Amino acid sequence: MERITPQYKRGKYINRKNRKKRITILCLCVAIVLTAAALALVLFWGDLFPAKEEAAPSEANGAAQSSAAPTDANGVAQTDAATEPPEQISGTQTAIADGRLLLTYDPDALALTNSAGVTTLLDRASGAETPRMDIQMLPGKLGMLRDSEKERIAIALMQAYYYHPQHTADAVLSVVRNDKNEFSATMQVPAIDGAPTAVCSVRLLAAGDELWAAVLLQPEGAENPALANAFLWLATTEENS
């Protein structure tokens, strides 16, 4: 015969007596758990489920500044010229990045090189290192990135041109386009460390499952329209098919 301990008997007695009270407490606890879970989801929603698709930014959104850079009225302006590619240019159309991207450029004006996974366009006549355009693949997916992360990557791409990246903190970033296929931004970088003021434009392109970055660096006084055209006409092959 099973032995009934005094504790057991006492518990049964109390349970019967306070069943209602226990149910209330349990409900409260469940409510606490659900609240905590909801809080956790709200706090880290973006991390757990990054936005798969984001709407194209409005003009106001386009003015988003990097956290490192204060808002600047001049940097905010989003012009049609900045978003719309110029009229189709004549030139050579080359598939690069294993056929993922189509690069259209003027081979008489620009020299194309490829080194260590980076495709570079330089001014053919001067042979100078700037102005320039670089295209490289990044190990990620555009759809997995939050807006702030895209901006951070754009800033890092700009800083990669500087010997003293920590001195570029005053650069002003303006978002030009932000949708599922592309994130693009321009940055005005003040003169630092002997380098002149420069405009750095970045395009993050989703090409299939890959993320490609194109960067156009134009120091003040050395702007190259042929490079600007090549930058703006760079497209994924999916867009052109």
Next chain:
Amino acid sequence: MDHSIVRRVLVLLLCAASLLGFSLPAKAETDSYVESILESIALPKVMGTGTFEFEGVTFRSLYLPEYVIERYAASSYAIYPGQTDPMVGEIKRILNSDKSSDLYFLENELVTYTQIRPEVIDYFDDHLATLFETFYLFFGLEDKAPCLDELTRYLIDLLKDVSKSRDNLANHPETIAEYRDMLHDIEAVYKYKLTKSGTQGTIARSGATDNMYYFAQTDPDWEAIPFEYEHNGDTIKDRGCGCACASMVISTYHKVEITPRWMCTFAIQDNWPVSYGLPDEYFPGIVDKYYSSLETERYGTVVHTPKLLYKSDLDMATLADQIGTQGYMAIIHVVRGAFTSQEHYMVLADYQVIDGTGYFLVADPYIMPSRYSSLDQLRSTGTGNDGLIYATADVLLRDCKALLLFEQDRNDFPLFCRAAAPQTFPAFGG
């Protein structure tokens, strides 16, 4: 009943906490996802000079990506100058230059012997603070206050990996060759800063900076080392005053710690000892043979042969000007008098006028102030170092037998840049 409810509530709260816990790794994973993208970005580095100016000399910067600075913007720890922490000791061991036991920086004196003695190894001394400031300067972080935090630790790891280490000697000699000039530039700027700020020299066992290279023959680290004459059983403590004085002066001119052990070794090796210790000729002898160009390649420093002057040749006013104004140093050979009952060597390290009276700063290698026969013309320095004492020109001249004059400025430091181009570390695709 009460206990049962409490238990259940606790279980439910733990469940809630665990839900939050699931989210935290997800956030960390997202950060590392973005960081992996940042790390893959090619570094053309075509804008700017990659240089900085220090004391009129152009030096090459060390490249540091911004994502590294962001990664360590908030450190889980920070240790500041004046504090004591085992982590300081760990860093000092990595940076120190003891060739017999070290794994890294075999060719650089970034942390010295006196900084890693047991009494002070965990102490964040002034020299270490200056060294960190120098690191920051080269990495473009000149506004950062010296402290041991995650970023500083990261910088040290970068430097460590390209230093002349045992591993690099065995496996990557090309790395040593590539980064040697850069490490020498850091080292030279660091030593220059110490020299010009007047904080160069040894670290006392109290952790205080001696503000000069001071070595005592009575130091327990080497006082018992045999330094015999005709097998008389003597030690450095008994008759090593000359060795200690040579250590102080040559260390000062070359900006490195050369302990009396070395001076003793060379003295015996070259058969210098005499009945009363060492002859005056020992000093020019070892300078010419071993030490004139010891650190010329690293720092550009030289030690010229000292001039031997006898008591009759001395003009104390001229000597005061040479030592006080022109930065000369001298080793004085004294006989029985205020400082000793026999014969003794001491260093004249400075000259100052205090309360209207001129005093030479005497670095006495034998620490035992009670043996001074009279304090009439002596004065305490108040530095806490009992080996340092002020003495008037009169008392020094009275007891002097000879003097070795080093006719060169102890604060001279020919600063120049060795690296030909800005450096990027292998971690950043250098």
